[in-house]
Amino acid sequence: xxxxxxxxxxxxxxxxxxxxxxxxxxxxxxxxxxxxxxxxxxxxxxxxxxxxxxxxxxxxxxxxxxxxxxxxxxxxxxxxxxxxxxxxxxxxxxxxxxxxxxxxxxxxxxxxxxxxxxxxxxxx
Numbered sequence: 001x002x003x004x005x006x007x008x009x010x011x012x013x014x015x016x017x018x019x020x021x022x023x024x025x026x027x028x029x030x031x032x033x034x035x036x037x038x039x040x041x042x043x044x045x046x047x048x049x050x051x052x053x054x055x056x057x058x059x060x061x062x063x064x065x066x067x068x069x070x071x072x073x074x075x076x077x078x079x080x081x082x083x084x085x086x087x088x089x090x091x092x093x094x095x096x097x098x099x100x101x102x103x104x105x106x107x108x109x110x111x112x113x114x115x116x117x118x119x120x121x122x123x124x
Contacts, residue, residue: 008032015052020044029053044105053091054109060087 006025008014012019012034020041028035028050035055036042045052068080083120098105 005029008035013037015041015045017041017044020050023048023050024052025101026050027051027053029058031055031059033059036106039106040112042106045106046098046102046104051095052105053093054106056113057087057091057109060084060090 002024004025005027006023006029008028008030009032009100012032014032015028015035016037017040021044026049027064028045029052033055036052042052064083064087068077068083069075090112094105094108097103097108101108
């Protein structure tokens with residue numbers, strides 16, 4: 001695949017040890033769920049100098065918006081859009097940590113997600 005961005009938008013598992021070396025794009029950013037065939041593929045992408053935007057970060061806008069639709073106080077479009085805009089900041093943070101620590105963005109995103117889940121559990 002040649003181009004600026006490879007965007008897997010349909011099937012999951014399309015990024016695997018066999019397909020990644022054939023990608024000739026500096027960035028993978030798509031909306032398909034579960035793009036990595038397994039957790040080792042994040043390292044393969046990193047080793048091939050391909051920046052990977054984890055699917056659940058890229059897809060977060062829909063879930064964020066839905067969370068604002070399901071409140072007891074009614075939908076607040078402005079608050080929802082403000083939260084959705086934070087996806088960029090989250091992705092920039094993931095990329096920064098990945099570069100600093102030389103670990104795949106997929107692993108950084110997983111760690112940050114686990115931190116957020118654990119923090120939410122503690123607030124309950």
